[in-house]
Amino acid sequence: MPFGWIKPEEYSFNSLLLMERFQLRYALGREEPEWTQAMGIALAANPAVVWYIKHRCPECAQSVDRLVADAPKGVSAEKLRHAEVFVIARMEDFAIYTTPEKMAANCDFIRGWNKERLFSLADFNKKAVLDIGAGSGRLAFAAAEKAAMVYAVEPVGTLREFMRDEIARLGIRNIRVLDGFVERLPYPDATFDIVMSGHVVGDFIDAELAEIDRVTKPGGWMLNVPGDSEFDIGPWKELTSRGFEEIHYVGSFGKDVHVHRKQKL
Numbered sequence: 455m456p457f458g459w460i461k462p463e464e465y466s467f468n469s470l471l472l473m474e475r476f477q478l479r480y481a482l483g484r485e486e487p488e489w490t491q492a493m494g495i496a497l498a499a500n501p502a503v504v505w506y507i508k509h510r511c512p513e514c515a516q517s518v519d520r521l522v523a524d525a526p527k528g529v530s531a532e533k534l535r536h537a538e539v540f541v542i543a544r545m546e547d548f549a550i551y552t553t554p555e556k557m558a559a560n561c562d563f564i565r566g567w568n569k570e571r572l573f574s575l576a577d578f579n580k581k582a583v584l585d586i587g588a589g590s591g592r593l594a595f596a597a598a599e600k601a602a603m604v605y606a607v608e609p610v611g612t613l614r615e616f617m618r619d620e621i622a623r624l625g626i627r628n629i630r631v632l633d634g635f636v637e638r639l640p641y642p643d644a645t646f647d648i649v650m651s652g653h654v655v656g657d658f659i660d661a662e663l664a665e666i667d668r669v670t671k672p673g674g675w676m677l678n679v680p681g682d683s684e685f686d687i688g689p690w691k692e693l694t695s696r697g698f699e700e701i702h703y704v705g706s707f708g709k710d711v712h713v714h715r716k717q718k719l
């Protein structure tokens with residue numbers, strides 16, 4: 455189901471040139487026939503994107519060659535653009551990360567969210583805080599109003615640069631931005647009083663939670679804080695069954711939101 459964050463027809467297929475290796479690997483791993491045909495048509499007409507993917511993500515090279523070889527030949531300009539827009543639309547999240555300045559206005563989880571939801575989950579005053587998958591900084595910038603220091607880990611370069619530009623523009627002195635994945639956090643054990651994320655954990659939940667637990671100090675808090683959505687965000691058994699407290703509220707779009715917290719013993 456589309457999130458409705460972008461108008462895909464406004465995005466160039468060259469947006470892929472701003473994407474990271476892990477995003478390209480994910481995209482090239484998709485196998486639905488409609489997707490592979492559209493991707494093949496688009497790649498065959500965009501040699502610079504082919505070159506970029508093959509050099510940025512060598513493990514994708516074979517898939518790229520196969521998609522291009524299998525793509526129908528002699529497609530019209532209209533059919534080509536349709537294929538490019540189809541691909542962008544199906545990579546809606548990755549596409550909007552190439553235009554981070556549009557996120558606050560377009561993404562429901564940012565524009566509908568009230569930072570008091572975060573402050574009600576733990577005491578942030580003078581704490582050392584980690585935000586994992588920080589995105590454009592929804593949680594990090596809020597936490598920095600109270601925390602001693604916030605570390606924002608984000609694997610997408612365009613988003614890291616956006617946060618750094620905002621930090622400079624606003625003269626913020628207590629946020630540091632760096633590269634990293636939830637699966638391998640670049641910090642020693644028991645570093646943070648609060649470790650938070652929103653819309654990040656879930657693909658490999660046990661490994662992700664183990665890594666979050668590892669970097670949290672005893673007595674510290676682990677928080678899952680999605681923003682308000684235009685769709686109901688249901689209860690999440692995967693977290694409650696692993697000892698997280700679940701807190702429900704009706705968000706600014708009138709839909710259910712569930713946030714989670716767990717104190718490390």
Ligand SMILES: C[S@@+](CC[C@H](N)C(=O)[O-])C[C@H]1O[C@@H](n2cnc3c(N)ncnc32)[C@H](O)[C@@H]1O
Nearest residue numbers: 586587588589590592609610635636652653654
């Ligand atoms: C929907 S955005 C949410 C951004 C931010 N947490 C928020 O709630 O405003 C998901 C974020 O997770 C990041 N991400 C994706 N895979 C990740 C991973 N394996 N580890 C850490 N972050 C990841 C994306 O780059 C993106 O910034």
